[in-house]
Amino acid sequence: MEITFNNRDPVYLQVVRYFKEQIAIGNLTAGQEISSRRELAGLLKINPNTAQKAYKEMEEQGLITTERNFPSRITTDEKILNSVREELILEAVSSFIASVRPINVPLEELIKMVSEKYSQPEE
Amino acid sequence: MIEVKNLTKKYGRRRVLENVSFTAEKGQITCLIGINGVGKTTTLKAIMGLTPYKSGTILIDDEPLTKTSYEKITFIPDAAIMPPSMTIRDAFEFMKDFYGSWNSARAEELLAFFKLKEEFRIAELSKGNIAKINLLMGLAIDVDYLLMDEPFSGIDIFSREQIADVFTSHLIEDRGVIITTHEINDIEHLIDKVILLDNGSVLKEFYTEEMRSEHGKSVIDVMREVYRA
Amino acid sequence: MNRFIKLLNFEINRFSKIYAALLAIIIVLQFIGVIVESNSYVQGADRMMMENRWTQEELIKNNGKAGFTLIMDSFWFAGPIAIAAAALIFYIFLIWYREWYGKNTFIYRLLMLPVSRYSIYFAKASAIFLMVLGLVGIQILLLPLENELFEAIVPADFRDVLAVKDLIHSNIITSTLIPATFTQFVLHYLAGLMAVFTLFTAILMERSYRLKGILLGIVYCAAVLAFFISPLIIPAVLDMGDFFYPVEFLVLEIILGLIASACSIVIGQKLLNKKVSV
Incomplete structure (x- = not known):
């Protein structure tokens, strides 16, 4: 896992965004188990309290669910x-x-340019 | 919680610390930042009873420091503190002899984590390995608070990464950590709280995430504002 | 094991190599001394008998008999003791300063041990005291052995036979280290301890106040010395002659020594607890 954080936005929001991207591109799928807060802190080299805050935010947004004593999972709620x-x-x-x-x-x-550019392979 | 209230210290006529007040919570990494010679190390030493001070109060979990506090709080200077003739094994034996809370299993775990060997002699350790052994010994005493003086300066990048890994791993548990640094770059995302010191006074005390959320400023932005003012 | 004993053990271990070297110097030099001095006496006696055509009786009448004191008064005997004494006095300073200086600043660890700083202080003082007693003990054990060697080299007719006890009392160094009476023994070693505590306090003054502390330390040492020898000085200055009976003098000195030691310990503790800086 590699994220380049910027120093001016809250790190926990950057982590949430990273998870959203992973969900959007299908790297994280419904019901998938995710690393613990501590593991995430270690992987991203961020403060464990920040990782905790990111998880809390994701729980509030319904992106992940955590049952007592079990690892957190990506929600199975298709709507979300x-x-x-x-x-x-x-x-x-x-x-x-x-x-x-x-x-x-x-x-x-603009649309013409976008569609031309978008169909070209990335450099 | 470590509470420093109105800490004032002089060397002769020169004021080293003037009315320094701040708190450092358990379960958080608090960072004393300031350019060299602003009293960061002296503050840590004062907390540990390693240097006298003129006035002020220092409380560790609401109590003043006593000899038994040394099982709960430890200081890690940026140099070797065990005799050079000792091997790491000897150093462990020494610690075990004196600290009731010494946790041999954790010491072994950390030794493996840092890829160090018991038969290494203290005198032969590199600066990076000395920093690791010092950190290891602090964690193996099972302290609640770890005070580290410049843990990231003057050591190789891999040692630095390993030490940072400890801060983000289960090994740190919910200990309170205070570190001093004059270089925030590498560790901006590791720390909870910043105490900006200059000329022996606290210029600003803030939580990094709050600063980013509420003001959109990085630690360096704040330092720039404060020091240029 | 009690933590004080552990600290004491640690302090002694740290000095053990140098200590072993000191013991080796004493043993080797003194035995060489016995051999060299005894042989040179025997050769000297032979030469004199030859040159002067003396008989044994004439030689002894003119020169007297040789005693082991001949060796005890030589450099071979006193030299190694002086070296050991100098080393131990030096170590009174080193036992503190080594904690601060050098690549590894052990004083951090020492002051952060969850033990009373009294223990640290007394472990150091006791280590030095025990090392002194150890050297004296070794010297007592060596004397009869050296005496045997002397008797083996010098023919019986040429020498006086003295008991080890008398040998000890005949020499200024050994009679100081091992005095004849118990009261004197107490006084000598108390004075030694007092000196250690006083120097410790002076060292801690320097460690607490640096340059100013050196001055303070020197003044303090001078004050303790003046206090301790005042029963000698005051009667002399006031021209009172032998004001005290010897026993009174000894008891008085012991009391003064105790007071000075207590004073040094209390000040030393205050400094170590409140003032000393890493």
């Missing part, structure tokens, strides 16, 4: 899992739009 994917896509699209809007490109031209 699907919304994660949507959320990430929407977020990316919004930030793309925010950066492109000041240039005043006509929508058609």
Whole structure:
């Protein structure tokens, strides 16, 4: 597991986002067991309390579920899992739009460029 | 909790610490940051009863330091503290003789974790290995609080990683850790709390995650603001 | 095992190699001395008898008989004792300073032991005291052996036979180390202990106040010395002659020694507990 954290956003939110990405691309699937807080702290080299906070946040958002004395698992709630994917896509699209809007490109031209670029293999 | 209240210390006429107050909680990693010579090490020594101070109160879990506190709190300086002629095994024997809480099993576990051998002689250890042995001995006494002076400076990167690994592993459990450093870069994500010291005074005390959430600032951002002010 | 005993054991172990070397120096040099001095006496006697055409009786009449004191008064005997004494006096300082200086700062560990700092202090003092007693004990054991060797080399007709006890009392060094009476024995070793405690306090003053502490330490040592020898000085200055009976003098000295020791211990403890800095 490799994440490059930035130092200005809360680390626990960056961890949550990392999990969302993993869910969205299917690396983490419904009901899958995930590492303990301590293991995660070790893997990501972050403070164990921060890892704990990230898990708490994910529990609150319904991304993971934890039963007493058992390892946490990714939720099996399809609605939440699907919304994660949507959320990430929407977020990316919004930030793309925010950066492109000041240039005043006509929508058609923009869509054409996006579809061309998107179908090219990544460099 | 370690509570430092209005700690003041002088060397002759020079004030080394002036009204230093802060707290360090159990289960958290608190970091004393400041450029060299601002009184970080002296503060740790004062907490441990290793240097006298003029005034102020220091409480460890609501009690002043006594000889039995040394089973609960330990200080790890950035140099070897066992006699050079000892092997690691001798050093373990010595510790076992004096500390009721010495945990041999944990000492062995850590020795393996750090890939060190009992027959190594203290005199032959590199600076990185000395830091590891010092940390090992602190953890094997089973203390509640570990005070470490510059655990990450002047040692090789692999030793640094191993020591950082201890901080994130089960080995640290819910101990309270205070470390001093003049370089925050590598450990920004390891620490809970920052105490910024300058000229023997506390300039700022904050939790790193709170600082990021509420102000969008990294530790270095805060240091820049404070020291340039 | 009690933690004080463990500390004491640790202190003695740390000095054991140098201590063993000191013992070796004493044993080797003194035995060489016995051989060299005895032979040179025998050769000297032979030569004188030859040169002067003396008989044995004439030689003894003119030169007197040889005694083992001949050897005890030589450098071979006193030299190694002086070396050992110097080493131990040096070690009174080293036993503290080695904790601070050198690559490894053991004083951190020592002061962070969950034991009373009294134990640390007394372990060091006791280690030195025991090492002194050990050397004296070895010397007592060596004397009869050296005497045997002397008797083996010098023919019986040429020598006086003295009991070991008398040999001890005939020499200034050995009679100081092993005095004739119990009271004197107490006084000598008490004075020794007092000196150790006083130096310890001076060292701890330096460790607490650095440069100022050195001055303080010197003044303190001088004050203790003046206090201890005041029963000698005051009557002399006031021209009172032998003011005290010898027994009174001894008892008085013992009391002063006890007071000075107690004072040094209390100050030393205060410094070690509150003032000393790593």
